[in-house]
Amino acid sequence: MESKLKKLFDFQKFEDNADLRQVIDSVHARYSGNVTKLSLDDLEWVNAAGDPDMGMMNKDAEKKRP
Amino acid sequence: MTSYSAEQIYELYQPKVISYIRARVHGQANAEDLCSDVFEKVFRKLPDYDPSKAAIGTWVFTITRNTVIDYFRRSRPAEELDENLSDDSEVDENLLSNESLSELASALRSLPQQLMDIIVLRYYDGKPLTEIAEMMGLSYGAVKLRHQNALMLLREKLHDD
Structure with missing residues (x-):
């Protein structure tokens, strides 16, 4: 079996x-x-080392851009 | 002989073959080389394929599986073979069909939930019973006993001798 x-x-x-x-x-x-399963959009923000926090920092910075 | 052309077989099964190989072999280049080997064998053996013996998907799977086993034997003797591949007895092509997978799904659903979980974690994920015990918050002895019960019930439901 x-x-x-x-x-x-x-x-x-x-x-x-x-x-x-x-x-x-x-x-x-x-x-x-x-x-937590990351969406494809979120995965774009994960850096090469696999650290999602680094990606989120970039995302925040982009939001602040005029 | 089959009614499928080589192009149709490649189009239908290349994604499955490469995905199966990638899950077992390190490196994209190695995976692509092995995938090429698989289809070289498939095309060479296609005139001898007998649809009365196995579905085309099962036949392609058998060639893929054997190619991966040969790869590990040839070039990675020190590397541990996937547990599901280490059983190198011949694949029974009658056993492997979409229907048999649906029958297994139905048999698993009929088991008590914990027994179903143990079977999936053990045989799909390849986890040892000690790790399953930890995941389920049970003692090793309890999981071992439930594992045996699950196998016994599945043997009855799948009419395995």
Whole structure:
């Protein structure tokens, strides 16, 4: 059974069956803790080192521009 | 023989192949090289593809998976292989289909929530039971017992011998 599950879940990573994706997402949502998913717009402001605060400083500076 | 042309297969499956490889192999160049290897094999073997044995997606997946396993064996012997790939027994192409994934989804939904969570975290995410116990705020013994129960229930629901 374990071998079968490993193969099916590995295939899922290729096939991305929508039904199984829902189950997996529901499990991940329960254990995601306080991690906040950034939107694509917000991701543009994350600097190369991955520090979102640096990006937010740039965003604030842009807002203050006339 | 298949009714798909090489171009159609590439268009349909290249995004899935590259995404699967990128999740396992370090470096964009390595991933692109492997993706090229996969499609070189797919096109070479296409005249021998038998649609009565496996869906085209399952067939492309099998070639992709075997190419990744060969890559690790050939050039990264010291690197740890993804746990889901370490079981190098032949892929049963009858087992792998969109229907079987939907059946698994349905079987998982029928389990008590904690058992479903343990199976997904263990076999999709590859997390050890000790880490799952910590995530769920349970003892290792409790998770181990529930893991065994979950496997037993899934064996019944998926008619696995």
